[in-house]
Amino acid sequence: MIKLENVTKEYKGSPIALKDATAEINKGEFVFLVGPSGSGKSTFLRLLNKQEVPDSGRVLVNGKDVGDLHPWKVPLLRRQIGCVFQDFKLLPSRTVRENVSFALEVIGKPKHIIETQVPAICELVGLGDKMEKYPNQLSGGEQQRVSIARAFVNRPVILLADEPTGNLDPQTANGIMWLLDRINRSANTTVVMATHDRGIVDTMRRRVIELSHGSIVRDQSRGVYD
């Protein structure tokens, strides 16, 4: 499903972001990327949906070399990959329903699909009764659920999560993890999640890829934080 082959990425004027990284992630896996800030976790994720291109090496998604992708095909790649962020990236002037609908509208989905999919996904993330609220009327955990609904409403095969619990208290974070776990198990969605959260990693006991200064230093199935 996802394959990195000797990938190196460097940003000008910064220490190397990713150094000769090789990893393979299969369909339906749940993988934690762990490591301190600046160890290359975000770069790893950003390479997968071509927000970044590697300096050397290859990134394959669904068997296709992302680097060879025509620019006009990049949106098609991104439709298969949902994204969740630490800061949610919700649109403050739109309601929950509009935020989630937006993701389908801008890829040209027909209205009748939007009208059935959006309430269903909002129900799934537990916000069926808050669809007409605006983001600033919701708690942090609820906002992250909206962002997960938006990322998942188009049924992507891969879900990337960059510190999705970074802004949340432990109890709320557990709720989010429960939701991601459910998405992973029920829809066989591949989930790659970068995190600092030791408690979550140790509790979930899923595959752990540890990065340090851009290198993969550990790759362990059913692993712990360290």
Added chain:
Amino acid sequence: MAVRVDYIVKETALNIIRNPSLSIATVLTVAVSLSLLGAALVIQQGVSGLNTRFKDDVEFIIWINNDASDDQISSVERALAESPVVKSAVFITREQTFAEFEEYFAESPEVLAAVTPEDLPTSFRVVPVNPDLSVVEQLGRQFTPLPGVRQVDFAGDYIRRLNQFSSAASITMTVAALASGLASSLLMYNTIRTALFARRREVEVMRLVGATNWFIRIPFMLEGLLQGLVGAIFSAGAVLALNRVVGGAVKGADFRLFDSFALESGQLWVITGILLAAGALIGAVGSGVAVTRYLEA
């Protein structure tokens, strides 16, 4: 993937409603810049109209006595043709003079009714080789004593000065029109960039969920097009008002020299069309270019 019309209409409307101050700023920017452009076009049209009337370089007119014989007329004609300092001379018949007379007094039918072509003199309109005033006057005086010649009228220094002034004005206005067009494009571009900066998160989300670049651009471009068009309508209104004021002043004066500045409706439609097209184009292209900055993958 079909581009949904209802989505685009909704997004465009929402964009405008959610950012009223920036929409107003954009519209006003376009309106002011295009008004400048429109005024430049009006003046340029006026100047070129002025030039059409006087560009023939007619420096003096030899009026022939009504009772002059054909021999006398042809001897004047010969003298003109043989003179090395006369570039060209055109004979104006009574009918031609009457036609001009009719145009001149179009709004005074009582004057026209009192005159027939037979009452009017024939004339030669002369273009000398050297348009210098003293030379022209000297040349013209040579024809005054010829038999059959009633009078020689000189175009006069002031018309030639006006002519020089008007060609300078024409160049200045063309430059001004280009400069104001450029300025309005840059202002539009900046205003739209500001508007987009306020919405960079929206663009970011669109990119992340896999919207194509054109899909992202279209609502922004349509919004820019509408704002440009509304601004252009204001500027067209300003130009029409300007023309009415100038036209009123010109019509009120007994000096018909500046009549060309009161544009005919055909010319005004052309200018209005140019302004609307320019507004729409500046708005759409400015938005398209500005949004592209946020689309780099």
